[in-house]
Amino acid sequence: MKIPKLFRKTLFGVFLLFGVIGISTSLLLIYTIDTHLSKEYEANSKGIAKTIADASVNILLNSNLTALQSLIDQFIEIQGVSYVYITSETGEILAHTFVPGIPEEITAGDVTSTATVERSLPGKGDFIEVASPILAGVAGTVHIGMDTGLIALKIQRAIGQQIYLICIIFVVGVFAAIWFVNFAAKPVDGLLAYAVGLAREQSADGAASRDLLSRNDEAGDLARLILHFSQSTDVRGTRPQSGPERSKE
Amino acid sequence: MTSTTRRRVLQYGLAGSLMGLAPKSLGATMSSGVTDSEIVLGMSAAFSGPSRGLGIELFRGASAYFEHVNRNGGVGGRKVVLKTYDDGYQPDPAVKNTLTLMLEDEVFALFGYVGTPTVTRVLPMLKKFQERQIYLFFPFTGAQPQREPPYGGFAFNLRASYRQETAGLVQNFVDIGRRRIAVFYQADAYGRSGWAGVRKALKPYGERIVGEATYRRGSKFTGVMRDQVEILKASRPDAVICIGAYAACAAFLRDAVDLGLHVPIANVSFVGSENLLNLITQGRDDGERYSDLLVNSQVVPSYHDTSIPAVKQYQELMALYAPSAPQELLKESYTPFSHSFVSLEGFLDAKMMVEILTRLGERPERSALEDAVFSIAEYDLGIGETVSFGPERRQGLHKVYYTVVDEGRFVPLHDWQKRFA
Numbered sequence: 001m002k003i004p005k006l007f008r009k010t011l012f013g014v015f016l017l018f019g020v021i022g023i024s025t026s027l028l029l030i031y032t033i034d035t036h037l038s039k040e041y042e043a044n045s046k047g048i049a050k051t052i053a054d055a056s057v058n059i060l061l062n063s064n065l066t067a068l069q070s071l072i073d074q075f076i077e078i079q080g081v082s083y084v085y086i087t088s089e090t091g092e093i094l095a096h097t098f099v100p101g102i103p104e105e106i107t108a109g110d111v112t113s114t115a116t117v118e119r120s121l122p123g124k125g126d127f128i129e130v131a132s133p134i135l136a137g138v139a140g141t142v143h144i145g146m147d148t149g150l151i152a153l154k155i156q157r158a159i160g161q162q163i164y165l166i167c168i169i170f171v172v173g174v175f176a177a178i179w180f181v182n183f184a185a186k187p188v189d190g191l192l193a194y195a196v197g198l199a200r201e202q203s204a205d206g207a208a209s210r211d212l213l214s215r216n217d218e219a220g221d222l223a224r225l226i227l228h229f230s231q232s233t234d235v236r237g238t239r240p241q242s243g244p245e246r247s248k249e
Numbered sequence: 250m251t252s253t254t255r256r257r258v259l260q261y262g263l264a265g266s267l268m269g270l271a272p273k274s275l276g277a278t279m280s281s282g283v284t285d286s287e288i289v290l291g292m293s294a295a296f297s298g299p300s301r302g303l304g305i306e307l308f309r310g311a312s313a314y315f316e317h318v319n320r321n322g323g324v325g326g327r328k329v330v331l332k333t334y335d336d337g338y339q340p341d342p343a344v345k346n347t348l349t350l351m352l353e354d355e356v357f358a359l360f361g362y363v364g365t366p367t368v369t370r371v372l373p374m375l376k377k378f379q380e381r382q383i384y385l386f387f388p389f390t391g392a393q394p395q396r397e398p399p400y401g402g403f404a405f406n407l408r409a410s411y412r413q414e415t416a417g418l419v420q421n422f423v424d425i426g427r428r429r430i431a432v433f434y435q436a437d438a439y440g441r442s443g444w445a446g447v448r449k450a451l452k453p454y455g456e457r458i459v460g461e462a463t464y465r466r467g468s469k470f471t472g473v474m475r476d477q478v479e480i481l482k483a484s485r486p487d488a489v490i491c492i493g494a495y496a497a498c499a500a501f502l503r504d505a506v507d508l509g510l511h512v513p514i515a516n517v518s519f520v521g522s523e524n525l526l527n528l529i530t531q532g533r534d535d536g537e538r539y540s541d542l543l544v545n546s547q548v549v550p551s552y553h554d555t556s557i558p559a560v561k562q563y564q565e566l567m568a569l570y571a572p573s574a575p576q577e578l579l580k581e582s583y584t585p586f587s588h589s590f591v592s593l594e595g596f597l598d599a600k601m602m603v604e605i606l607t608r609l610g611e612r613p614e615r616s617a618l619e620d621a622v623f624s625i626a627e628y629d630l631g632i633g634e635t636v637s638f639g640p641e642r643r644q645g646l647h648k649v650y651y652t653v654v655d656e657g658r659f660v661p662l663h664d665w666q667k668r669f670a
Contacts, residue, residue: 066392069441070369073340099436100476101462 007181014177022170029162037155041080042116042130045146048075049132053142056086060094060139069095075144082127083145087111089138112141118148125149187212187219194223198230280615281381282357288606288613289330291350293371294363294389295338296578299469299496302524303591304363305574305583307389308333310595311361312572313563314603324606325613329599332356335578336367338466338494343367347374351383357615359385361598364519365392365439366466368404375403382615386605387598389591390519391548392442396644405622406644407601407636408548408594411492414517415446417649418490418546421665423454427487427513431460433477433501434492439466443492443517460484468497470528474504481510488513488669495521499528506539513669516545522652522659523589530657540654544662544669547650549597550632551661552588559631563596564588590659597630601645604628 052075059068072084076097085096091112096102103121114131121127127145134140190212197209212223282289294304311331319328332354334346343362350356351374359375362368368388372395375383385404388395391411395404422430432447434440440463448458462477478501481489489505489512491498498520505514516525522545530536555561567588574583586592606613608621625645628636636645652659653668662668 062397063445064393064397065445066365066369066438066442067394070366070394070438073366073437095441097436099463099465100474101480 007185011177011181014181015174018170018173018177022166026163026166029166030159033158033162034155037158038151041146041151042128045081045128045130045144046116046132048078048081049130049142049144051075052084052086052144053132053134056134056142057139060086060088060134065094072097080146080150081144082124082147082150085111085143086134086140087143088140094140111143112137114141119145187215187217191219191222191226195226198226280357280613281355282615283327283613286327287330288324288327289332289354289356290358290360290386290602291332291334291347291354291356292359292361293334293336293343293346293350293367294361296333296335296575297580298337298339299467300338300364300494300521301579301581301583302495303338303389303519303521304335305579305585306521306523306589306591307361307363307595307598308575309572309585310563310567310589310592310597311599311602312595313566313570313592314596314599316570316572317566318599318603324603325609325611327613329603329606331360333575333578335580336363338364338367340366340370344370344374347371351378351381356383357613358383358618360387360602361595362388363390365390365394365442366437368392369394369438372400372403376400379403382618384615384618386602389594390439390442391517392439393445394438401643404643405638407598407646408518408644409647409649410446410644411443411517411519412446412449413647414546414548414649415443415490415492416450417651418515418517418544419447419450419454421651422488422513422515422669423456425665425670427669428454428456429459429485429487430456431462431481431484431486431489432458432492433462433464433481433489433498435466435494435497436463437466439519440492443490447490447492459486464493464497464501466494468500470496470500470503472497472500474501475508477501478504478508478510481505482508486512488515490515490517491520492517493520495525495528499525502529502539502543506542511542513544514542516543518546518548518590518594520545521589521591522547523586523591526654526657526659536657537654540657543654545652545659547590547652547659548646548648549590549593550650551652551659552590552593553658553660557632559597559600560593562631563593566596567592597632600630601636 052072055071056068059071068086072086072095075081075084083097086094088094093102093111105119105121114133116128116130119127119129126148128148129143129145131141131143134142190208194209194212213220213227294307295301296304315329315331318324323329332350336343336346350359362371362385368390369392375385385395387407388404391408391414393410393412394400396406396410419430430447430451432444434444451457460481462480464474464477491501491514498516502514526540529539550557550560552560552563555564574585605621608624609617622638623640626637630636634646634648638645651662653662
């Protein structure tokens with residue numbers, strides 16, 4: 001596909017514009033999706049923690065730790081929830097889902113705090129831990145650890161899908177731009193060929209010439225103007241010299 | 250549904266001819282699960298997976314007694330039939346099986362469920378369908394949920410609780426100066442139940458659990474428990490109490506001994522003592538090296554002690570009927586034991602169940618079940634401890650027995666000081 005020189009800069013400009021739009025949209029998407037999904041996961045985790053906290057009140061007050069463990073075992077089946085532990089109001093861990101044991105990073109910290117924290121547990125991965133108080137904290141605290149690796153993977157997947165779509169639009173857009181440029185350049189090509197034909201004293205009565213002269217756009221105007229000049233010079237008995245001959249002077 | 254429904258008609262013989270003679274008012278409505286010829290009980294237990302030995306042995310023990318009863322006329326002329334399903338010791342299949350047993354099979358009562366994580370999830374269903382008055386009889390678990398509100402009213406227990414077992418273990422360890430107790434447990438409701446029992450038992454002595462390590466349910470003997478051993482070793486325990494199933498507990502015992510954790514290692518009754526011993530000694534010349542540290546609590550007496558009438562009967566009936574595992578449910582090979590603590594418990598469960606069914610009279614009704622159970626007072630089951638039930642007493646037996654391995658078999662432990670001091 002030969003692109004006329006006249007439009008190469010235009011095409012490059014279009015390409016550049018598409019690129020800038022694509023990259024800036026992608027960056028905005030990455031930021032938006034990352035922020036929103038992260039917040040959504042955190043909100044979901046807090047929702048789970050609150051659900052467990054609400055359901056734990058009677059169980060804890062009855063000191064039924066078996067039922068409490070059974071309760072949290074059901075929540076660990078939710079995708080993304082990596083661990084759950086419940087502490088008493090004094091900070092004793094009463095039920096948990098850790099195997100082979102409770103990590104020192106957790107026992108060393110303040111297990112009664114309800115602040116959201118990011119944890120890196122050796123051999124287990126990185127987690128975002130949210131907490132919810134049970135009975136306003138006087139009965140204990142529920143902690144939920146969400147696997148940030150899994151969250152990141154899901155965010156990456158969502159971003160990847162968006163960028164994939166943008167890339168497809170970009171490629172389709174570039175090809176469309178090239179096609180449109182060529183489409184727009186076609187009358188110019190015809191005009192050039194027409195002018196060259198006149199200069200070489202070739203017949204201008206062909207179908208292509210008739211189509212060009214009948215156009216009602218700028219190409220048609222220029223063609224008629226060139227024809228007019230050509231006929232005027234013929235009447236005066238002078239002919240413009242051909243390109244190569246002019247260059248010899 | 251992965252499990253296959255299989256009706257186990259346990260006994261034929263005299264019962265058939267006797268049933269024909271029994272006067273029954275045909276056409277009158279009877280409770281679901283009861284016909285003129287049968288009383289159907291539903292059982293969901295582990296018949297596959299690493300804990301299959303528990304379900305199979307419990308079933309075999311119960312089958313021996315039900316078969317004996319059925320061959321001798323059944324209960325009021327009706328054969329006792331056990332409808333069994335496999336749950337692989339997993340909660341979700343246990344819940345599905347229970348739904349099938351209650352709503353499709355319409356069994357008379359549930360019997361002989363295996364495991365805390367399974368039973369704990371089934372109990373709310375009994376409450377949900379409480380208008381049907383379906384009770385769970387004698388589950389093979391010592392956990393608290395089926396002994397306490399809000400679900401205690403839907404189950405009857407025969408065996409002592411984990412709380413009683415762990416309290417006994419702790420007391421005996423403390424008495425011989427082993428006060429630093431660590432716990433190795435299954436990361437689920439069963440493990441938590443035992444952990445809570447140890448924690449509670451240590452409190453009066455001013456002690457706390459010094460270390461704890463967990464494993465995932467379904468772990469196999471081939472699995473490695475080195476991390477767990479290292480965690481517990483770091484806490485410098487005087488003894489370790491394990492709340493687990495035999496495959497994982499055997500793996501822990503093996504790795505503990507290999508890594509130099511030379512302290513008594515105790516297990517509660519659920520472990521399946523013979524299966525555990527089999528795993529740690531099979532194919533080894535130095536089996537004692539591992540079994541010497543072992544002390545297991547039991548909720549039934551020694552099956553070797555034939556001076557106990559029920560044990561004598563158990564041995565006779567196991568030999569006479571040689572009950573097999575439910576072949577239809579077996580997915581993996583299993584070699585049953587001639588005798589075991591688990592099958593003896595199943596045998597006693599069945600014996601108690603038959604007594605309750607007998608007390609229901611000519612026309613067994615679910616609505617009369619609770620009263621029939623509560624009518625049992627100072628009943629002699631034949632093991633030297635009488636059984637009583639009541640509205641506030643939904644557990645029949647309370648005694649805990651302690652056993653150690655001597656010459657390749659479990660024998661009663663009488664002197665803790667001599668063995669472990």
